[in-house]
Amino acid sequence: MATAMASALALVAASSAGAATLRGGMGGPAGYGNLVLQPNDDNFSAVQNSPFQINFFGYSGRSFFVNNNGNISFGAGISSFTPVPFNGHAEAPLIAPFWADVDTRCSGCGAVYLGAQSPNSFTVTWNNVGYYSANSSKLNNFQMTLAGATNPGDFDIEFRYNRLEWTTGDASGGFAGLGGTPAQAGFDAGDGTHFYSLPGSFSSTGALNFTNIKNASGGESGVFKFSIRNGAVLADGTSPATPLLPSNITNGNGGPGFGFQFQVQQNQRVFVDPIVASGYDFEVAAGGPNILSALFPDLGDADGYTIFLLSDLVHPYATHVGAGGNPFLVDFASIGGVSGFRIAGIDPALGLDPDNANAFVTGLTFDVIGQTTVNLTQTPIRFDTNGSAVPEPASWGMLLFGFAGIGGLLRRRRHAQAPA
Structure with missing residues (x-):
C-alpha cells in the first residue's frame, strides 16, 4: 500500500511549519494547483473529474466534489459544517481528512486548492484555512491525495497534516476554535455499512494530535494511508482502517x-x-x-x-x-x-x-x-x-x-x- 503510493508520487517540500510535509510543486499561486473554491464558508466546488476510475464501496465513476469543510464527496456536494459521527449513512459517499467548519473569508486565511503531482493522481489542499466565523486566529494546513492503482477502480488515499491549531467552528459550539463538536476524519461510504473515523475524532485534543501520529510504520508523523481494492478497504493490518480479522x-x-x-x-x-x-x-x-x-x-x-x-x-x-x-x-x-x-x-x-x-x-x-x-x-x-x-x-x-x-x-x- 505505502509502496504503491510512494512510487506514484514524489514529495516536494511545500511547508515546514508542522509535522508532515505537504505535497507541493503543482503550480498555481501557492504551489498546490489551481484555486478550486473562492473565499467562502460552506460552499462546494463544481463537479471535478478524476484522472482515474474510482470504485468506492458501490460508487463507481470519475466525478467528485471538493467541499470547503475539509472533505470530498461523490455524487453530490456537501455543505454540512458540523461533523456527525460516521455510521454508514452519510448524505453522499465522502472522504474527509478534517471535517469541520472551515471558513476562508477571513483576512489572513488561505484557500482550498486542487492540483496533481502525477497524471494518475489528484491532491486537495486546505492551505492555512480559518474557522467560522471568518476567524484567522488559528489556522489549519492539511491535504488529501488520491492516486490510482494498477487495477481499474483501485486507488490509494493519503491524509497529510502539516499544522492543526483549531478543531471547531463557532456555530458548532466551539470557543476560540476548540471544544463543542470537534473535527472528524476518515470516511463514510453512505451504504449503511462501511465507515471509519481516525482515533481522536470528536475530541479537540485528539484531532489536534493528528499531526503527531500515523498509521503506517516508518515515514513522517501526521501521515495516514489507506488502500481501496475492489471497492473496499484492504484489510492488511497496516492501519486502524484495515485491521486484521481473526483467523x-x-x-x-x-x-x-x-x-x-x-x-x-x-x-x-x-x-x-x-x-x-x-x-x-x-x-x-x-x-x-x-x-x-x-x-x-x-x-x-x-x-x-x-x-x-x-x-x-x-x-x-x-x-x-x-x-x-x-x-x-x-x-x-x-x-x-x-x-x-x-x-x-x-x-x-x-x-x-x-x-x-x-x-x-x-x-x-x-x-x-x-x-x-x-x-x-x-x-x-x-x-x-x-x-x-x-x-x-x-x-x-x-x-x-x-x-x-x-x-x-x-x-x-x-x-x-x-x-x-
Whole structure:
C-alpha cells in the first residue's frame, strides 16, 4: 500500500511549519494547483473529474466534489459544517481528512486548492484555512491525495497534516476554535455499512494530535494511508482502517476468544480488530516475541483504561490511559516487552452488544528483528449488564456467529466517541 503510493508520487517540500510535509510543486499561486473554491464558508466546488476510475464501496465513476469543510464527496456536494459521527449513512459517499467548519473569508486565511503531482493522481489542499466565523486566529494546513492503482477502480488515499491549531467552528459550539463538536476524519461510504473515523475524532485534543501520529510504520508523523481494492478497504493490518480479522476462535480463561496469525517486522505496528466487552487479554503464544507497545483507540471513555500485566493482575501497570490528555500508547519496551497484558475498565455501555458490536482497533508492536510469525490470542472479559460476569449463551452464540460471518469483509462499526 505505502509502496504503491510512494512510487506514484514524489514529495516536494511545500511547508515546514508542522509535522508532515505537504505535497507541493503543482503550480498555481501557492504551489498546490489551481484555486478550486473562492473565499467562502460552506460552499462546494463544481463537479471535478478524476484522472482515474474510482470504485468506492458501490460508487463507481470519475466525478467528485471538493467541499470547503475539509472533505470530498461523490455524487453530490456537501455543505454540512458540523461533523456527525460516521455510521454508514452519510448524505453522499465522502472522504474527509478534517471535517469541520472551515471558513476562508477571513483576512489572513488561505484557500482550498486542487492540483496533481502525477497524471494518475489528484491532491486537495486546505492551505492555512480559518474557522467560522471568518476567524484567522488559528489556522489549519492539511491535504488529501488520491492516486490510482494498477487495477481499474483501485486507488490509494493519503491524509497529510502539516499544522492543526483549531478543531471547531463557532456555530458548532466551539470557543476560540476548540471544544463543542470537534473535527472528524476518515470516511463514510453512505451504504449503511462501511465507515471509519481516525482515533481522536470528536475530541479537540485528539484531532489536534493528528499531526503527531500515523498509521503506517516508518515515514513522517501526521501521515495516514489507506488502500481501496475492489471497492473496499484492504484489510492488511497496516492501519486502524484495515485491521486484521481473526483467523480462528480460541478458548481461554473459561471462555471463547479470537486468534490471529500474521508476520511482522521490526518496529512494524499491526492493527487487529477484536470485539469489545469490558476489557480483554492479549497474549502471545509460548516462544513468540514480546509485545513492545499497544496503541488504543479513543472511544470517549472519560476515566480511560487500566492496563495490567498478565503476570500481575493485582497491581496496575498503567491507569487512566487516554483520560485527561494522557496518551493512548502504552509502552512495555522499558521492561523488555511482555508476553501478554490485560486492558480493563472499558465502559460496558461502549462494549459487548451482540446486535451491534463495537470496534476496538488496537495497534501492537513486537520485539522482533526481521520478519517473524506471531500467534496472538485475544480473550474478551465478559460483562453482563444484569450483573452477572458471563453473558447468556445465546448472546455469545450471536456474537461469534456475527464475528465469524464477516470473513474478509471489513465492516467498521460506529465508534462511540463523545464530543470534547
